[in-house]
Amino acid sequence: MGEKMTSTFLGGLIICVLAGSFQYGWNVSNVNGPAGFIKEKLYPNLCVDKCLSDADSLEETNPLYGKQCNSTVLEDESCTVEEYTGFVKNQENQFSTAVSMFTVGGMAGSFSTTFMVTRFGRKGAQFVNCFASFIGGAFYVAAYYLSSHYCLLLARLAVGYFAGLATGICPMYVIEISTADFRGKAGVLPQLFITIGILTAQILAFPSILGKASLWGWFMALGSIPCIVWILYSPKMVESPRYTLIEKNNSEQAQEDLQKLRGVEDVSGELAELEEEAAKLKEMLSFKWQLMIVCIAQMGQQLSGINAIFFYTNDIFKAAGFSVETSTMISALVGLENVGMTFVSLAVIEKFGRTGLHVGGNVLMVIFCLGMFLCLKYLTAASFVPYLSIVCILGYIVGFALGPGPVPWIWNSEYFPQRARGPAGSVSCALNWTAAFVVGKFFPIGTVSFI
Structure with a gap:
């Protein structure tokens, strides 16, 4: 084990997933906490403005923060309930379009x-x-200072492109620099750092930290900081030896990089394995079933609705009757559980296998997703039902984090020989992002009635 854990190897793993996967998670979740502030600044609801007296604060009366303007007030101020509902629907539509631009950029990056x-x-x-x-x-910063919807669209498009490309690069890089018996654990690292990025955004969105109307532009832009770390640290990192040997035909550089990664002089055995893999590239056309499997797994990961949880967690919990403050705290609990369960997946993936965790995780997700639907449908049936909805979401996250979260990214790199990994990753990741776009764009349609 010692020869694997060189500073070059560990540094390459951690910095790669920090600068890539962490940011993916950050930008999935960073719109959730400040959503009310963004809607208020970029898509103001004129009916809500009429509900405010000079002494009121927007955060106390804005329905986005949990306290509805009632129909009597609306009509007294010459704003009908229908007009108010129309403003809310328009607001949700524009906001969901901005949110979903992240997935459009992701498709392009893939x-x-x-x-x-x-x-x-x-x-x-x-x-x-x-x-x-x-x-x-x-x-992001320009969207805040210019009150520009278009700047927010461009921000989501740019960070989406980054995330789409990173989801192709990071799993590929960490698996290719790892030894065969460590690749399962290395393959879970991107998903782990995605969950850490989600959790970090949820925690920093607390009102007592950065969850303030005056800070949301800077808060959302913080995700770029890991890229500064990458640029500063990159001179100490090596290129993937597989890429250097097989695609660049530079055996001397590949040998030198392997020696740095493994901490030993004799890497002839691993070089021989790489050369054998290169000799099998003519068999690429026989991998159609593998391509089909990873494409279905990637689409299924998003069509399960996981990003709806992280894009709109606060709205879901407000729909269940919880206050904004409580919703924010529960969202952070969900993020913390997601990180913890990914550590569990990291520990057991070699014991139970990729397929076992993937199938078992999907079964759990189906069970708890059905439970969540029933809880929201029969919310007022009993006083404990809203709390049962929290249990269902936590159970849903357990299922996702165990298998459907990390496993498709591992399959992307393990199922294909070297030169097939790029094309296969592009196709499967693009389908993943397409499914994420559908969820991000159309999920709020079902939540507007709860707000």
Whole structure:
């Protein structure tokens, strides 16, 4: 084990997933906490403005924060309930469009994976990708100061492109620099850091930290900080030896990089394995079933509705009758559980196998998703039902984090030989992002009636 855990190896793993996967998670969740502030600033509800007296604060009376303007007030102020409902629906539609632009950018980033990892290498592609993150951060800040819906759209598009490309690069890089018996654990790391990014955004969105109307632009832009760490640390990282040997035909550099990764001089055995893999590239066409499996797994990961949980957690819990403050705290609990269960997956993945965790996790998700639906449908049937909805969401996260979260990303890299990984990753990741777009765009339609 000692020869695997060199500083070059550990640094490469951690910095890669921090700068890539962490940001994916951050940008999935960072719209949830400040959603009310964003809607208030970029898509103001004129009926809500009429409900406010000079002494009222927007956070106390805005229905986005849990206290409805009643129909009597609306009519007294020459704003009908129908007009108010129309404003809410329009607000939700514009906001969901901005949220879903993240997935549009993700599709574009996924489709560019093959070109980027072939042209620049795994390490080089992530270096270039960092600039998409910086552009997205700049547009987040501009959206706040300019009160511009279009800047928010561009920000979500840019960070989405970054995330789409990162989801192709990071699993590929961490698995390719790992030894065969460590690849399962290494393959879970991207998903682990996605969950850490989600949790970090949820915690920092607390009103006592950065969850303030005056800070949401800077708060959302904080996701770009890990890219600064990547750029500063990248000179100490090595390129994937598989890429260097098989795609660049540079055996000397591949040997040197392997020696740094393993901490030993004799890496001839591993080099021989890489050369044997290169000799089998002509068999690429026989991998159609593997491609079908990973595509179905990637689409299923998103069509399960997992991103609806992280895009709109607060809305879901408000629909269940909880206050904004309580909803924010429960959201953080969900994020914390997601991180914890990914550690469990990391520990047991070699024991139970990829397929076992994936199937078992999906079964749990179906059970708890059905329970969540029933809880929201019969919310007023008993006083304990809202709390039962929390249990269902927590159980749903357990199922996702065990298998459907990490396993598809591992399959993306393990099922294909070297030069097939880029094209296969592009196709499967693009389908993942397409499914995420559908969920992110159309899920709020079902939640408007709860607000």
